[in-house]
Amino acid sequence: MSRKPWQNGSSSHVLERIDRVTFGLFLALVIIGWLMIYSVSYEEVKTASSWLDTSAGKQLVWIGICAFIFGFIMLVDAKFWQVFAYPIYFISLSLLFLVLFLGTNIKGATSWFSFGGFSFQPSELAKFGTSLALSAYLSNYSTNLQRFRHQLIAFSFIVPPIFLILLQPDAGSALVFLSFFLVLYRQGLSASYYIVGISSAGLLLMGLVYDPGKITLMILLGALFILAYNYKEQLKRHLMIGLGFLAIGAYFLLNSEPESLFFLIAGAGVLFLTLSFLQYQNRNGRLALLLGMAFIAGTGLVFASNYAFNNVLKPHQQDRINVWLQPDKCDERGSLYNLIQSKTAIGSGGLSGKGFLQGTMTRLNYVPEQSTDFIFCTIGEEQGFIGVLAVLVLFVLLLYRITILAERQRSVFSRSYAYCIAGIIFLHFFINIAMTMGIMPIIGIPLPFISKGGSSLLGFTIMIAVLIKLDKHRL
Numbered sequence: 001m002s003r004k005p006w007q008n009g010s011s012s013h014v015l016e017r018i019d020r021v022t023f024g025l026f027l028a029l030v031i032i033g034w035l036m037i038y039s040v041s042y043e044e045v046k047t048a049s050s051w052l053d054t055s056a057g058k059q060l061v062w063i064g065i066c067a068f069i070f071g072f073i074m075l076v077d078a079k080f081w082q083v084f085a086y087p088i089y090f091i092s093l094s095l096l097f098l099v100l101f102l103g104t105n106i107k108g109a110t111s112w113f114s115f116g117g118f119s120f121q122p123s124e125l126a127k128f129g130t131s132l133a134l135s136a137y138l139s140n141y142s143t144n145l146q147r148f149r150h151q152l153i154a155f156s157f158i159v160p161p162i163f164l165i166l167l168q169p170d171a172g173s174a175l176v177f178l179s180f181f182l183v184l185y186r187q188g189l190s191a192s193y194y195i196v197g198i199s200s201a202g203l204l205l206m207g208l209v210y211d212p213g214k215i216t217l218m219i220l221l222g223a224l225f226i227l228a229y230n231y232k233e234q235l236k237r238h239l240m241i242g243l244g245f246l247a248i249g250a251y252f253l254l255n256s257e258p259e260s261l262f263f264l265i266a267g268a269g270v271l272f273l274t275l276s277f278l279q280y281q282n283r284n285g286r287l288a289l290l291l292g293m294a295f296i297a298g299t300g301l302v303f304a305s306n307y308a309f310n311n312v313l314k315p316h317q318q319d320r321i322n323v324w325l326q327p328d329k330c331d332e333r334g335s336l337y338n339l340i341q342s343k344t345a346i347g348s349g350g351l352s353g354k355g356f357l358q359g360t361m362t363r364l365n366y367v368p369e370q371s372t373d374f375i376f377c378t379i380g381e382e383q384g385f386i387g388v389l390a391v392l393v394l395f396v397l398l399l400y401r402i403t404i405l406a407e408r409q410r411s412v413f414s415r416s417y418a419y420c421i422a423g424i425i426f427l428h429f430f431i432n433i434a435m436t437m438g439i440m441p442i443i444g445i446p447l448p449f450i451s452k453g454g455s456s457l458l459g460f461t462i463m464i465a466v467l468i469k470l471d472k473h474r475l
Helices: 020-040 042-047 055-075 085-102 122-138 147-164 171-186 191-209 212-229 233-258 257-283 284-311 315-325 338-347 375-406 412-436 452-472
Strands: 103-108 111-117 118-122
Touching: 020 042, 020 055, 020 375, 020 452, 042 055, 055 452, 085 111, 085 122, 085 147, 111 122, 118 452, 122 147, 122 171, 122 412, 147 171, 171 191, 171 412, 191 212, 191 315, 191 375, 212 233, 212 257, 212 284, 233 257, 257 284, 257 452, 315 452, 338 375, 338 412, 375 452, 412 452
Parallel strands: none
Antiparallel strands: 103 111, 111 118
């Protein structure tokens, strides 16, 4: 009798030959997460009429569901996920589209399907579906990311879910999809994309904080240094020294006479055009042309960013950015209050913490969204530096283990999928912890396996379970 794609052995052999290190790390993080959720909702547990009415109770139900799903995935044939990668991807896109019309609006975002007291966020499934579809495409023998056409096709798997999620709007979940550029880099995408992307992001952020004119001058000076560096050795030395004095002079002049900015930009612009013309005369005009295009694009980004911040964004959106980049401009009892409470809770734990169920800031609900986005604060307060370090080590070990699993796979599909999962977990982990300490903006990104939320836990469980299944067979 032929075996169907979803049938792969008896249930007694479900957990045989799986990677126990990955499974153990996953299980440890889930248990820690539930204990922290129980601690946050302890007062709720004491007064609730039913266990299922509490956050801890609902999370335990989701853990049970995830255990069932994990076991089911172990029974499904490993080839199933590659064969049905595209259908799963399109189903996830359909759910993202439907949630815009049939979803429940929670805290300003229509991102959830609600039923029977439980909610489901389709963006979590979309991360999994995109991982499968992108990995399936990359595993195609004809795919070559050195070709522009194949690059566009790869990008086309990432852009639609980002667009649909931004319509909800949920910028935090959309941001996570940028993690797929990790697997694209592993599969051969040119590093120039990452240089351009990181540079553009840096200029956009600088445009939010600094005077666009000063940034324009800085870009011009940078272009001049690059041009000067490519001249012949003797002339290069004189040009570099001269530009160094120019940069120092511009710095002091702007501090004493800010109105001189226009003349400094004009002078630097004339010098740039002169050096560019000389490069063109020496048949090396390509560099000057590229620098000129980069200057125009960079200046445009800076001014657009500054204009959007001051004229397009709403006051509460401006406050979110200022809390991250310019906290000195924020009201400590207003927009900055949540971040202050978050840092205070983490720092109050000291070395060993106040103890399980003993966190005063946790018990008195000082920190917002304690069981979801800011659950790391509970770990810091109750378990202290030792507990925080332990959780960080668990995540780092999990990410390291996933990369080991990725590199030992025989198929491009399995390796690509493993890197997709590593990228998603890393971005969630990094942004969530960084935002609780003010290093990143406060956006709705849960801490994997630990934050309260059935959709998040289910999504990450499915991702890890499929990874373990693929590694078990190493197709």
